[in-house]
């Protein structure tokens with residue numbers, strides 16, 4: 443049942459928000475989905491989400507998915523049949539699933555009146571979803587039908603070092619620019635490691651510089667190494683990126699931070715409506731006018747080709763008809779017999795030599811070669 447916050451100003455039901463969980467292998471995506479699922483079920487009134495498992499290789503799913511890729515595709519069979527390794531198998535399974543995604547979207551549309559959230563759990567290997575055609579197809583299809591937000595799950599304990607933090611952020615940055623969707627950085631596993639230093643690095647560029655320096659990226663002369671310079675420059679780029687983002691610390695184990703995560707999701711819904719949707723409409727219109735222009739070009743080209751062929755037919759015809767006219771009076775021979783020219787090939791101008799030789803005609807004085 444839809445909660446009151448899920449109603450539009452006209453009192454009708456708002457579309458559910460789709461949360462796509464993406465993150466490095468083992469960052470806690472599946473556990474996070476399970477945690478938000480139990481949180482939504484514990485609300486009063488409960489708001490059970492619609493859950494999709496897109497990981498074909500997972501053995502145990504702790505939540506009960508409404509749609510499970512494993513029901514339609516046997517990932518081990520895909521590996522066998524296509525002679526693939528585990529990652530190729532997962533990628534091919536996802537590609538096969540994407541070909542039927544219109545049906546999945548129909549099922550989601552059917553349930554959209556009864557749920558407030560739809561959650562997608564993605565495969566462990568992040569690049570399989572983020573850099574594959576099928577990942578893009580699924581993301582674009584969902585985002586063009588529902589308000590959609592990417593929850594980028596960060597393994598906080600494994601991201602505590604400045605270098606790993608930066609590479610994780612660069613990855614997040616690339617996904618943000620690829621999907622252009624509202625983006626939430628979810629610092630998971632905060633029960634193990636506090637994300638505070640990392641949040642400080644995001645707020646204050648100089649703090650990150652300090653952390654880099656204390657890591658000791660200096661050469662024998664005490665000068666920063668090329669690695670340090672590279673990281674310094676990249677951190678400047680990322681500084682811009684951080685301004686676009688909301689970061690929420692959570693623990694999928696204890697449930698800490700989950701209500702804050704849903705506040706960020708509500709803000710992301712607004713962002714989707716004010717920024718993503720108009721951009722989507724603009725791109726769609728641009729594509730439609732590009733298509734119209736291409737159609738118009740093709741149409742005028744076709745017309746031109748048609749005219750050209752009509753012209754060439756006409757000129758052929760005129761050639762023939764002028765010849766006909768020319769020989770009209772010569773269609774009969776001297777004995778009044780009709781000359782059968784059916785064996786003549788093509789519009790070769792025909793001259794009745796016999797006639798021009800006749801005395802008193804135009805060719806009277808011509809010296810015709812004697813046979």
Ligand SMILES: Nc1nc2c(ncn2[C@@H]2O[C@H](COP(=O)(O)OP(=O)(O)OP(=O)(O)O)[C@@H](O)[C@H]2O)c(=O)[nH]1
Nearest residue numbers: 467468469470471472473565566631634693694695
């Ligand atoms: N301490 C702690 N451990 C967590 C938390 N969330 C997940 N884990 C553990 O992290 C490990 C990986 O969790 P998963 O939920 O399977 O991670 P995943 O990102 O779905 O993994 P793949 O799908 O294989 O990439 C498991 O051992 C979890 O128990 C958390 O908030 N705190």
Ligand SMILES: [Mg+2]
Nearest residue numbers: 471472497566
């Ligand atoms: Mg998982």
